[in-house]
Amino acid sequence: MKRGLFLFIVLLVPMVFFGCTGSNTEQDKILCKINEYSMPLNEFQRQLTQEIELERDFKLTQEAKKAFLEELIKKELLIQEAKKLKLDRRDKFIRAIERYWESTLIRDLMEQKNDEINNRVYVSEEEIDARCNEIKKSEGKDLSDLNKLKEGIKAQIREEKKTRMLDDWISNLRKNSNIEIREDLL
Incomplete structure (x- = not known):
């Protein structure tokens, strides 16, 4: 019994100190925050992939990624404003x-x-x-x-x-x- 408790404590202590949340996974990475909305990196990548598929001549550069992110931010700001005005309830x-x-x-x-x-x-x-x-x-x-x-x-x-x-x-x-x-x- 004491040996089991000892093993439990030995395994538990590192998890408490170093964490075991796995917050470094792709889906937990937040690319940007827009007011109360957090945009996960994987959501940005999903939408970017869709855009690339739709726009055949889309050139994937760092500048293009930034411009695409800016468009998503504008879109989210407009959605938030529309919700604030309760347009989504009409x-x-x-x-x-x-x-x-x-x-x-x-x-x-x-x-x-x-x-x-x-x-x-x-x-x-x-x-x-x-x-x-x-x-x-x-x-x-x-x-x-x-x-x-x-x-x-x-x-x-x-x-x-x-x-x-x-x-x-x-x-x-x-x-x-x-x-x-x-x-x-x-």
Whole structure:
């Protein structure tokens, strides 16, 4: 028992004197303070990386880093001033955020569903040949010309199938939901 206590004290004393917080990690480094806001170094680096990706001709120099930091400081000062004036509590602002959130959510859902549908849609040679025959009958085109267009026909059939699957999915969402409409209020 005494030996365990001794080991505990021996291990605890250096941690108390030298600290064990690990405050030298990247995420704990504060690049700058703007009033009450502290900008971590890793947040600056993340935003700088995004800027470099968006601006292809961005030259990463020490001067460019300083200029970018100045832009972030201006942005934060403007945000703080807007909050001080309670602009972030106005109905107009809240509605704009809600619309943005909703449209982003819908966009992400549609992208996910589109990826899912893309992985399930295929076009067979029989479907392409059947479409070629339809075109030949309706427009009287020579099949040798249509053979050159097969890739375009395949892409068109693929898009039609994807659209149909997406429409069916949305119809099923509606069918499986409880929707009540008060026609008298329209």
